[in-house]
Amino acid sequence: MSLSFSEQAKKEIEKILKTYPDKRSATLPILHLAQREFGAVSAEVEQLVADSLDLPIIKVREVLTFYTLLKKEAGGRYHLQVCRNLSCTMSGGQRLLDFISQRLALAPGETSADGKFTLTTVECLGACQLAPLMQLNDRYLGELTEDKIEAILAEPEKWV
Amino acid sequence: MGVKIISAGFDIEGFHRLQVYLAHEGYQALRKVLTSMTPSQVTEEVIKSNLRGLGGAGFPAGRKWSFVPKDSPKPKYLVINADEGEPGTFKDRLILLNTPHMLIEGILIAAYAIGAAKVYIYIRGEYTEPAKVIGQALEEVRANNYLGQHILGTDFSLDVVIHRGAGAYICGEETALLESLEGKKGWPRLKPPFPALVGLFDCPTVINNVETIAFLPAIINRGWKWFADLGTERNGGTRLFCVSGSVNRPGVYELPMGTPLREIIYEQAGGIKGDKSLKAVIPGGSSAPVLSRDQIDVKMDFDSLMAAGSMAGSGGIIVMDEDTCMPHALWVLTRFYAHESCGQCTPCREGTGWMEKVLRRILDGTGRPEDPENLLRIAHNIMGNTICPLGDAAALPVISFLEKFANEFDFHISQHRCDIEGV
Numbered sequence: 001m002s003l004s005f006s007e008q009a010k011k012e013i014e015k016i017l018k019t020y021p022d023k024r025s026a027t028l029p030i031l032h033l034a035q036r037e038f039g040a041v042s043a044e045v046e047q048l049v050a051d052s053l054d055l056p057i058i059k060v061r062e063v064l065t066f067y068t069l070l071k072k073e074a075g076g077r078y079h080l081q082v083c084r085n086l087s088c089t090m091s092g093g094q095r096l097l098d099f100i101s102q103r104l105a106l107a108p109g110e111t112s113a114d115g116k117f118t119l120t121t122v123e124c125l126g127a128c129q130l131a132p133l134m135q136l137n138d139r140y141l142g143e144l145t146e147d148k149i150e151a152i153l154a155e156p157e158k159w160v
Numbered sequence: 161m162g163v164k165i166i167s168a169g170f171d172i173e174g175f176h177r178l179q180v181y182l183a184h185e186g187y188q189a190l191r192k193v194l195t196s197m198t199p200s201q202v203t204e205e206v207i208k209s210n211l212r213g214l215g216g217a218g219f220p221a222g223r224k225w226s227f228v229p230k231d232s233p234k235p236k237y238l239v240i241n242a243d244e245g246e247p248g249t250f251k252d253r254l255i256l257l258n259t260p261h262m263l264i265e266g267i268l269i270a271a272y273a274i275g276a277a278k279v280y281i282y283i284r285g286e287y288t289e290p291a292k293v294i295g296q297a298l299e300e301v302r303a304n305n306y307l308g309q310h311i312l313g314t315d316f317s318l319d320v321v322i323h324r325g326a327g328a329y330i331c332g333e334e335t336a337l338l339e340s341l342e343g344k345k346g347w348p349r350l351k352p353p354f355p356a357l358v359g360l361f362d363c364p365t366v367i368n369n370v371e372t373i374a375f376l377p378a379i380i381n382r383g384w385k386w387f388a389d390l391g392t393e394r395n396g397g398t399r400l401f402c403v404s405g406s407v408n409r410p411g412v413y414e415l416p417m418g419t420p421l422r423e424i425i426y427e428q429a430g431g432i433k434g435d436k437s438l439k440a441v442i443p444g445g446s447s448a449p450v451l452s453r454d455q456i457d458v459k460m461d462f463d464s465l466m467a468a469g470s471m472a473g474s475g476g477i478i479v480m481d482e483d484t485c486m487p488h489a490l491w492v493l494t495r496f497y498a499h500e501s502c503g504q505c506t507p508c509r510e511g512t513g514w515m516e517k518v519l520r521r522i523l524d525g526t527g528r529p530e531d532p533e534n535l536l537r538i539a540h541n542i543m544g545n546t547i548c549p550l551g552d553a554a555a556l557p558v559i560s561f562l563e564k565f566a567n568e569f570d571f572h573i574s575q576h577r578c579d580i581e582g583v
Contacts, residue, residue: 027343
C-alpha cells in the first residue's frame with residue numbers, strides 16, 4: 001500500500017492501543033491522529049485506520065461520518081467556526097457571521113480558492129461568557145467585534 | 161462574600177500546577193481517604209453531603225456510586241463526563257483549565273470509593289487547551305506518586321486515560337458517551353440495564369460530571385455536614401452558575417444551591433445589559449423550560465426548579481431581555497436539537513427537523529394559523545417516546561415558549577413580521 005503512518009505515529013498508535021482493553025475503543029483517538037497526520041481522513045486513510053484496528057472499514061466509517069470534527073476532505077489552512085447558538089446569537093453572532101462571510105466572499109461551508117480560509121458555523125462551544133465567539137483552528141476567540149475580526153482576517157497566523 | 165469552593169482556585173495564580181495546589185490543602189483529602197476511611201465510609205460521606213450530579217440530571221452522586229455491585233468479578237470503571245455541550249454551559253471548561261488537580265483528587269477519591277482501577281476522562285473534541293492542561297496535571301501527579309501504582313505507599317493503584325470526543329452533543333448523554341468510548345457512533349443505550357451494572361465494556365461503571373467530582377476533596381476535608389449546610393434540603397453545597405445572554409457581566413458564579421435567580425441575574429451578573437427590562441430566562445441549560453420574568457424569585461436548586469416547572473439542569477442561565485424575539489430564540493435552539501439528534505429514534509430524528517422547519521416558516525412570515533398547534537403536537541409526540549432525554553430536551557423548550565409567549569408566535573403568523581422594533 002502506498003500510504004502509511006510515519007514511524008512516530010506508529011509508536012503513538014501502539015501507545016494508544018495499550019490504554020483500552022479492546023482495539024475498537026481506539027477508533028476515535030486513531031482517527032484524530034490520522035487526521036492530524038494526513039490533514040483529513042480520505043478513503044485511503046480510512047482503510048489505513050481500519051487496518052491498524054483490525055476492523056472492517058464500515059466500523060470506521062460509521063464513526064467518521066457521525067462526528068463533526070472528523071473530515072473526509074481537508075479544508076483551508078485557517079478554519080473559522082462561528083458559534084450560532086443562543087448566547088452568541090443574542091450577542092450579535094449572526095451579524096458577525098454575515099460580516100465574515102462578506103469579507104471573505106464565502107458562504108458558511110465553503111473554502112476560499114487559495115485554500116487559506118474555511119468558514120463554517122458551529123454549535124455551542126462552551127464558553128458563552130466570551131460571546132460572540134468563534135474558533136480559529138484550535139483557538140477560541142471571543143468578545144468578537146468587526147474590528148477584531150478585521151485584525152484576525154488580516155493576520156490569522158498571529159491568532160491561532 | 162459567600163463560600164467559594166471550586167472557583168476559589170480560579171483566582172489563585174498557577175493553581176493548575178501541582179506545587180501551588182499542594183500549598184492550598186491539595187491532596188490532603190486523598191491522604192485522609194486512603195489512610196483512614198473505607199470505601200463505604202467515603203460513599204456514606206458523599207451521600208450525606210447531598211452532593212447532586214451537576215452535569216444536569218441532579219441524581220444524588222453518592223447514591224449513584226452505591227448501585228455498583230461490590231462483589232462483581234468484573235473490573236469497575238469510573239468515567240468522567242467532560243463532554244460539556246449543553247448550550248449556555250461553560251463551567252467544566254474552566255475547571256479543566258484552572259483547577260485540574262481538584263478534579264484529579266476528586267477522581268482518586270471517587271475511584272477509591274467505587275473500587276475502580278481505571279478511569280476515562282471523556283473531553284469534548286473542541287476542548288484542545290483544557291485537554292492539554294489536564295494532561296499536564298496528570299503527568300505531574302504520576303511523577304509524584306499521587307497516581308499510578310501504590311499511591312502514597314498504599315495498596316491503592318489507579319490509571320487515568322484522557323479520551324477526546326469529536327463533536328457530538330449526544331455524547332454528553334452517559335450511555336452515548338460509553339458507546340463513543342467503545343469506538344462506536346454515539347447512539348444512546350436502552351436502560352435498564354443501568355451503567356452501574358452493565359456499563360463500559362459491559363462492566364460496572366459510574367459516570368460523573370467534572371464539577372460533581374471536583375467538589376469531593378472539599379467534602380472530605382470539611383465534612384458532609386459543612387457541605388450539606390451550604391445548600392438547601394437535599395441539595396448540598398454550592399454550584400457553578402453560568403450566566404450568559406443579556407447581562408452586564410456574563411460569567412461563572414459559584415453560589416449556594418438555592419440562591420434566588422433574581423440575585424444571580426441582578427447582583428452577581430450586574431443586571432440586564434443596557435438597562436433594558438427582563439423578558440425571560442432559561443435557568444438550566446438550553447433544555448430547561450423557559451421561565452417568564454415574574455418567575456425569577458425561584459430558588460436555584462433541583463427541587464425548587466422542578467416545582468416551578470423547569471429544571472436546574474447544567475446550571476447554564478441564559479438571560480433574555482425585552483428585545484429578544486422569542487420565536488427566533490426558539491428556532492435557534494430547535495435548529496440545534498435537529499442538528500444534534502443522533503438519528504436513532506424516529507420521533508426525535510423526524511420531529512426535531514419538522515419543528516425547525518415550522519419555526520423557520522413562522523419567522524419567514526409564512527407561518528400558518530395552525531402552526532402553534534402543529535408544534536405542540538410534534539413536541540408531545542417526541543416527549544417520552546425516545547431512548548434518551550435529547551427528545552424531551554428538544555420538546556420542552558417548544559412547549560414552554562409556546563405556552564408563555566404565545567402572543568409573539570401569533571403576531572408573526574398573523575402579521576407576517578416580527579413585533580420587536582428593529583429586528
